[in-house]
Amino acid sequence: VCQPLFQNPTGAMLSAERRREVLTIAREAGAFVVEDDFARRLVHEDAGPLPATLAADDPDGVVVHVCSLTKATSPSLRVGALAARGPVLERLRAIQVVDSFFVPRPLQETALELVGAPSWSRHLRHVAAELHTRREALATAVRRELPELELRHVPPGGYHLWLRLPQGADEAAFASAALRAGVAVAPGRPYFSAEPPAPHVRLSFASVAGTGELAEGVRRLRIACGEVLAGG
Known part of the structure; x- marks a missing residue:
């Protein structure tokens, strides 16, 4: 299972070389790649041209492509799509x-009515602009107010930032302290299939009222940092 575009939680994108390598390995092993293209409609307005899907580079039926309207529209619009070739x-x-x-x-x-409407393209442009604005607001606030948390990559798509805590920090304790301060963050450990190399947290900027709420959230995370990370 692969998220080649704006992977959750890191926001990373597979390089062209890595894309070819993934398809080659799957083809030689007689396996499938399930391409979870969940974030293609969550591109930010400064992203530039997006790479094609893995399925577009696969003539052999190795890739099973899945996507959804949910993220770019409403949690209640549970409509997805699956594309595959051949016997699978x-x-x-x-x-x-x-x-x-x-x-x-x-x-x-x-x-059908939604994606066929003239306003659909306008809606996606609005989503791209708003996500860009929120991403920049959150990244700026984190770098200014939370220097202890390392932001290595600012993705041009998706709806979250992936932050590394100081080595040895207790991410579960940090998440609990953040919740007491009124902010919900996602601890990093569940995102790893093996033992994580360092503690992380994921911050989402999608389900907020706007940039003011993001600034207030970071201010409250400052309290959690002081509570949990003060001793290093």
Whole structure:
């Protein structure tokens, strides 16, 4: 399972060389790559041209591509899409029919009306501009107010920043202190399949009222830093 574009939680993108390597390894192993393209519609306005999907570079049916309208529209619009080639497509189609039978028609009609409307492109441009504004506000506030937290990469897409805590810091304690201060952050450990090399936290800038709320959130995280990281 791979998120080649604005990976959650780091925001990283696979390089062209790495993309070819992933497809080659999967093809030689007789395996599939499930491409989770969740963030393509969450690109920021300063991102520049996006790379094509992995599926676009795969003539052999190795890639199963999945995406959704949910992130760029509403949590209630649970409509996704799956694209595949060859025998795997027929197998997945049969499983889908047995498992969920069909997407409810009202949701289908809503999705079709939405993406077919002239305002759809305008909506995506607005999302791109707003995400860029919020990303810059949060990154600036973190660097100014929370120098203990290392921000190595500012992604031009997605809705979160990935921060490294000082070595030896207790990320669970930090998350608990942040929650007591009124801010919910995601500890980094669950994002690793093995033992993490360092403590991390993920900060999201999507579900807020605006940049003022982000600034207040960082101010409250300053309290959590003082509580948990004061001793190093």
